[in-house]
Amino acid sequence: MITGKNYIGNQLSALGNKTFKTFNPLLNIENQWIITEASNTEVNQAAELAAQAYKTYSKMSGAKKAKFLRAIAEEIEALGDDLLQVYSSESGLPNGRAMGERGRTLGQLRAFAKHVEEGNWVDASIDTAQPERKPMPKVDLRKMNIALGPVVVFGASNFPFAFSTAGGDTAAALAAGCPVIVKSHPMHAATGEMVSSAIINAAEKTGMPNGVFSNLNSSGIEVGQVLVQHPKVKAVGFTGSIRGGRALFDLAAKRKEPIPVLAEMGSVNPLIILPQALQNRAEALAKTVSGSITLGTGQFCTNPGLIIGLKSDGLTNFINTLAEEIVKVEPSCMLHPNIAGAYESNKANAVAQNGIEVLAGYDADVKPNYAKQVVTTVEGETFLNNPTLHQEVFGPYSLVVQCQNETQLEEIISNLEGQLTGTIISDDNEIGAYTSVVNTLQNRVGRIIFNGLPTGVEVCPSMLHGGPYPASTDSRFTAVGVDSIKRFVRPFSYQDWPNDLLPIELKNENPLEIGRTVNGKLTNNKI
């Protein structure tokens, strides 16, 4: 069932001579499947096919694209438990997580299906002609979103389903009318092939053009580099490290025709605990935060890696309880030996910084690839002056910063790099006295949370998953939720275009009854 080949459009292909295997971190052994890397020939074939497919696929109705997206969901479901087993064997993530993430992935595909079927996403706008206007007649102008072109999607290591082959980026791009070429994540290439087979089956069953989807294997960076520089590729979606995302961004910016790279990258997701909250419920908070730090072995992009509070008995109490709680959590397996290794070295580097005090860390022996959680603490002043301490330690690691006063707290927040999220823990009404802190935090993050936890990214229209650099390369877009389709579209205007040649969304008759801004007023009436 798993061939290790690439999908160049609907053809399995293995022209290259480099192979690799994926790894089972739980068993600490290589998986059996031999994965063949895509050759440059195959990369070019996939890009050319995608450009060809774009011509017809970008013009397809919302109803047809919806059918395709729903068929993908059905085909993934039809892979059943086999898929979940391959997922776990390539990620070390448990079956429950596999099921949950599959559910989320199917939900995303179906949400986009509904979104494009309804059709409002094209943001149609119509200004009708005024031939009698003086001194110049006014032309008829009609604008709507159209697909940008072939999109390359780089799968994430930590979400083999939801942010990978048929994940959010792919669903958004396909919904927009863009063919997709996935650069499969090397840690879960077999999972990627299975999901790809579902997409290809769905494409064939619903009559999509060949090339609407391709899946390319690669254990290194070269296939990705060639893809991002390919003239037929018009946008890139990426979820992963700052280093990886920035390298792709730089390549794309240097192209003769620069293209957008929508990279969702690192974040330490600061959690600010206000004094009264610390005073009144330090212990309960410490227990909750301990769970959030270790959830999924700390391998979520919204993992709270930085906790900030004002020095007080409450903060001391919080720190002591967190130290007690964090070691009670049973360590769990990381995604891959490389990730476990990076965690160990990043953690060691963080802990070795001047002024860092280790509050507690799991210290019994663990199985290979399992991560020992650690929490540390540091003075505000020390944190401010050491950029190393601002860097993400991907895994179950968190740093508590103890601030001298509110001024220092605000200074620390304003000096943070861009973040996906920022959280304020506050007692009732306490937050009202911290307007300046909240405003400063808002300027550094994409989503602000009141008395909650950053982990758990709800997939809904009002979610913003992104933020100021380096949380993402372009804070003007979200990577989660139906609005993520906006990354892969461009508005397009028709001037004085004959009604019968206009796309259905812009015709006078408005057969889809979508909402349109007509002469400045939103309406779903015909003209």
Place this chain on the structure above:
Amino acid sequence: MITGKNYIGNQLSALGNKTFKTFNPLLNIENQWIITEASNTEVNQAAELAAQAYKTYSKMSGAKKAKFLRAIAEEIEALGDDLLQVYSSESGLPNGRAMGERGRTLGQLRAFAKHVEEGNWVDASIDTAQPERKPMPKVDLRKMNIALGPVVVFGASNFPFAFSTAGGDTAAALAAGCPVIVKSHPMHAATGEMVSSAIINAAEKTGMPNGVFSNLNSSGIEVGQVLVQHPKVKAVGFTGSIRGGRALFDLAAKRKEPIPVLAEMGSVNPLIILPQALQNRAEALAKTVSGSITLGTGQFCTNPGLIIGLKSDGLTNFINTLAEEIVKVEPSCMLHPNIAGAYESNKANAVAQNGIEVLAGYDADVKPNYAKQVVTTVEGETFLNNPTLHQEVFGPYSLVVQCQNETQLEEIISNLEGQLTGTIISDDNEIGAYTSVVNTLQNRVGRIIFNGLPTGVEVCPSMLHGGPYPASTDSRFTAVGVDSIKRFVRPFSYQDWPNDLLPIELKNENPLEIGRTVNGKLTNNKI
């Protein structure tokens, strides 16, 4: 009245020791005003002030920002004829054009005032909590657009009002809640100072924070380079040459924190004339096109620099008439000796290419800085193989490409660089047989026009002014119309945020009665 100083916030300032003068191309003499270039100190001051102003200005209500924008329009009007005279003396453009462009600029400011007053532009989206949801409760999420941060605007040489100091980019950024630093165009620095004084007066009268606007002079590129690299600057708007826009884009992409550069650059605006139209009305078309080529001395970004048709008697007739008509037009003055000089050398280079035939050109003597119009023609095959012929010759120059057949026509279109506009001239129903040509053209342009001319960019919500690179650096945004505000905003999510602390646009009560997507449905009701 004109001091030649910079505005660092509301203070006139001239700390630098480099000065320059602007030029009157009609009289072919330097203007009297001595303009002082901004020093690095002043650039930093302006950026720091803007970052400071952002804290309060970004939080201002739509009503307050609208008052400010309308006050700018009033203050510009109050400058009266003096402003128009300075405009003409720095551009060579006639009084009628000055009045028309001023009207357009005031209209833009007022359109943005209305836009932010109404408030729908924030694209509010609310997903209410479901505490009982299984297996996980659903949090309350609310999303809206917020201001990106301080924006740098580079004024355009060819629109001293509408795309400069208080032009579209400035109006859009201020409407969004972003302070603006204008890098004044050196060719119309005195005009820029007058308009800046109007903005500063308006800011003071309506209680805007100091730093909401600054205006920096510079005859070279250094001030602009420092601005684009300044850490407090969060976005850049630019209108001008490909070389200039790309240089800024490259600088911004290399920053530690890359920022968006929204550059609207070159375009040759291809005009495709279908065979029946050529057969039936070649002469009338040639007369109209001749007027469009020479309008405003060919100094519009939508000037039709490329005309493409299939070889036929009709095309020959068109060419002959165009040759007759183009020389009847009285040459007019270009904006500056440098622009006139560039036109001459670009034209000379284009004309010197192999296979180029000059159809007609104005050949009597003209005054200094006046542009002699030229139309040329070339075989389709020759055009395809010579990239030099694809480049814009900014001025009253146009090239007619004669295609062997429809296949070649389509190949030529598909090989064009990205364009602001593409025009199809067709007889009734003729266009129906050219679907593939139209689709190919659509992929290369931002706006497609039926039986019209690209010149004349209507300012309305349905206008798309932009297009695939190099027409603009990001085809996902428009530079004209109220939607251009989207360039300078980012969506932001509030999770479980207390209702009384939410911005007015997201409160349950919906006091502004704006349209909001509530649990997936658009409504202007309260919750």
